Amino acid sequence: MTALSHTTEVVDPVPGAGAPHLPGQPPLVQLLTPEGERVEHPDYSVDVGDQELRALYRDLVLVRRWDVEATALQRQGELGIWASLLGQEAAQVGAGHALAADDMAFPTYREHGVAWVRGVDPLQVISLFRGVDAGGWDPVATGFNLYTVVIGAQTLHATGYAMGVQRDCAESAVLAFLGDGATSQGEVNEAMIWASSLSAPVVFFCQNNQYAISVPIERQSRVPLYQRAAGFGFPGVRVDGNDVLAVLAVTRAALAAARDGQGPTFIEAFTYRMGAHTTSDDPTRYRLASELEEWKLRDPIARVKAYLARSGIADADFFAAIEAEGDELAARIRKGTLDMPDPAGTEIFDHVYAEMPPPLAAQRAEFVEYHAGFEGGVER
């Protein structure tokens, strides 16, 4: 053992994950247990009718089906890479449902569930991972920004956007997504300082999925992440990220407070990335299979299904219909991906600037002329 061993020793690879309700573990807002039992929370409640419950279930199932299909497409060589949301469906669908139409979301690169709820077509997300473009959707029209790959950079954009909301005296809020790894980034800390200092209407929604690729959460933080908020001067709350109702309740409340001028909130959605970081990753190198098995017992979809079935809100026909809809969606995604045209070569140049400078226009013209010389099948 070296003198530094005390800083590298892994005591509990996923603090609180094994037993979030044991004494000594941080509190965690939960409204639907892993067994599908509705429970009350003193501070958070959610008023969802049967129809919305079925809609939540539908979204959870469909985004997972989309995710499975995208992973398969990547394995078959149709996508360059895919960042799976497996296990994080409740965090994303719950957060997405909490957004109002005029709110704005700033995702990382894994918020496919939020994209879905915001009405972004899956193929417009797939196009990014296929290498056709950087995301095909309109961020303004959907209220869902383009994916940001540099970790945490979007939290500052969200905060600046919220400063604009303040100046416009608009009743909107901004939802900034980030992961547990991002909390170590300087820019994320700057965003929280700005948001607090200016009381900006932004909610930081951190999906703590326990790993930043391979590095476990305790390398990022020695305190539960939601407790960080106190140091910045705004509330922090840990919610069961696999409980779509609790996520919805907590995020709705935070966004409402932001719209009401009460400033930011930090939400730690405690969850687990059940798949790999991306299709290029191999999680067997850094985590135990038993850990995954434990988290499977807290599956975000199974508990909703159990609750819907037990309470009679949905029947076997409903579940079968959703399954069938999922298969149709998967087929549409598959066909749409295979049919997706490659972009024109001149796309390289055409959107770099609002006003293309003459030297770039000259390069573009050279490019066109060069490639024209290959017509007739010389170059494919």
Added chain:
Amino acid sequence: MTETLTIGKALNLGLRRALEDDPKVVLMGEDIGRLGGVFRITDGLQKDFGDDRVVDTPLAEAGIVGTAVGLAMRGYRPVCEIQFDGFVFPAYNQLVTQVAKIHARSRGRLAMPIVIRIPFGGGIGAVEHHSESPEAYFAHTAGLKVVAVSTPADAYWGIQQAIAHPDPIVFLEPKRRYWEKAAVDLDGTPSPLFASRVVRGGDDVTVLAYGPMVKTALQAAEAAAEEGRSLEVIDLRTISPLDLDPVFASVRRTGRCVVVHEAPVTLGLGAEIAARVTETCFHSLEAPVLRVGGYDTPYPPSKLEEEYLPDLDRVLDAVDRSMGF
């Protein structure tokens, strides 16, 4: 109306006019409000336009530029002040990975009309990180435009043009020339922002400069004239995009070209310009394009900066070498 203004005051008036003309213009930076900026470029603006439009930010450059991105997405036109050139690097990530790329990433759906004002260059006897010339980093980044002004008139008009422009612009201010004075026609017609300008005609050697080195080049031309040599001095004004057609026309006449900048010569703007001039004017050149610039060292302590910075003599030395070919 024509007024005699320093570059600093011209920037102040230009910013004032931009704030008046467009309610979406927001100034952000460290100490720019109550203090008026460490160089007083924003003096009096917060008092007149309020602290929502002239924002004293927390002390973090990435935060200044990163929040500007969000404001721009919301329809604002942020003008960020980076207090000194050497402090832009904490914001480098936001500038290079976000500001520069969002228009392309969004396939033109999101414009980034952001101006990053940076007092740049040496010569003021400062400590480390206060005298740097980082322009090549930004000129190398597709998606950014880079402008370097050298006169009060260009400062006054250029800052307004940059703020009105739809693309992000790194706006470099020659800090050691902030106190240089000249007459500015406040109602005149400005020159285009992305255009170089012949500031002194000549026949023997074409000398290119921008920002603080324009004055040095003009001093060199004056001294050369006394020795019977005629230097043509071109103020590049814009670093990205480069406007080189006037340069090519000049070099085709003179056959000789010297590029002057404070930044280190290796992979500096002079390298790019030398390549371009050579590609385009090869048959007209009587000598290789020569570069006068900073050495490939960190910017030195101020007692050594006169040795580091290009001055009249080093420009003339390069002119001599060019003429000697």
